Amino acid sequence: MTRTLRLALLASTVLAGSAAAQDVTLTIESWRNDDLQIWQDTIIPAFEAANPGIGVVFAPTAPAEYNAILNSKLDAGSAGDLITCRPFDASLELFNSDKLADLTDLAAMENFSDVAKSAWQTDDGAATFCVPLASVIHGFMYNRTAFDELGLEPPATMDEFYTLLDAIQEDGTYIPMAMGSADQWEAATMGYQNIGPTFWKGEEGRRGLIAGEQSLTDEGWVEPFRHLARWGAYLGEGFEAQTYPDSQNLFTLGRAAIYPAGSWEIGVFTPQIDGAFEMGAFPPPVLAEGDTCYISDHTDIALGLNAASPNADAARTFLEWVGSAEFATLYANALPGFFSLNSAPVEMEDPLAQEFVGWRETCEPTIRSTYQILSRGTPNLENETWNASANVLAGTETPEDAAARLQEGLASWYEPQQ
The missing domain is CATH 3.40.190.10 (Periplasmic binding protein-like II)
Structure with missing residues (x-):
């Protein structure tokens, strides 16, 4: 092998290693273990196709064990980058103890009403710490x-x-x-x-x-x-x-x-x-x-950022997408009856789900x-x-x-x- 060829191969190996080092894999903590297949087959592939270099793994825990296991992971520094948020006090406690990051400045937050965000805000509404996913x-x-x-x-x-x-x-x-x-x-x-x-x-x-x-x-x-x-x-x-x-x-x-x-x-x-x-x-x-x-129109589930995540920039990119109309349509149709809280209209494929969500056009929402x-x-x-x-x-x-x-x-x- 000539010296020139060896140098070329070495250079390409270094470049490949550098590119691989830039790749990020985000892990999502969740209690919704029943929709694992939907995340793996529908939601994550859509994000990864539009965001090369950022991989996502959905890693749910059994619902009854979620709070305890999540808290243990957060305390140990081993929790995933993205945290699925329950409404109100459980998530507020995580935010107040500096386990969830402040997402108030996330551009996607503009896509949600005050009612939609209320389950994941401080009591005074000054800070929002999870991106709303869905309501019932x-x-x-x-x-x-x-x-x-x-x-x-x-x-x-x-x-x-x-x-x-x-x-x-x-x-x-x-x-x-x-x-x-x-x-x-x-x-x-x-x-x-x-x-x-x-x-x-x-x-x-x-x-x-x-x-x-x-x-x-x-x-x-x-x-x-x-x-x-x-x-x-x-x-x-x-x-x-x-x-x-x-x-x-x-x-x-x-x-x-x-x-x-x-x-x-x-x-x-x-x-x-x-x-x-x-x-x-x-x-x-x-x-x-x-x-x-x-x-x-009760706020049910949201997604937040682990304040200790080493991949905060990539996680915020994912959360911006979660707040988009594209995600709203994917999620709401994959799980009929769990309705997007995004202000963008979502065309529901399930006719009964469409009846329910259609009331938003004529009725005032509350929780x-x-x-x-x-x-x-x-x-x-x-x-x-x-x-x-x-x-x-x-x-x-x-x-x-x-x-x-x-x-x-x-x-x-x-x-x-x-």
């Missing part, structure tokens, strides 16, 4: 085939809602609505938090409660309980002992006509029903025609009232609201007594309510 939307699923058989239409107002339930009840073919009170969270999450924003006027009421300007004994907070008390007549025999899976089965087996729902059920119900009947959805009814429609700040103390307002909602649904506690108990508990530790 509350409303009502219904058996469209059953509605067609009975000549029924989805309701727009509360009066129409109860007229509809009465008609289904009178016909007797179907249980009007599937919900139980055994698993208390179901009554609160798909009941009280579903219709409640209509009465407390979404963000106006939620923020008023945090500020101490409203009380849980105000009419806007008691009235949703009064409606839950009415629901008991339409839930079928033995609903008091009915679990969440029982409710799901009643609907997917075609025995119940309406299901108070979270959009996450879309991906669960579609294969179970498998064409046995057609599903539809309608938003929480308004009080009167012409009133503002409110929906719980569950108990999630921000108000469940940091003891008694925990979120858990107490589960119990109160189940009691009211089952008729073992009056709406007024339930509201008074919740208010007393909140005021016992939360200074703005004292």
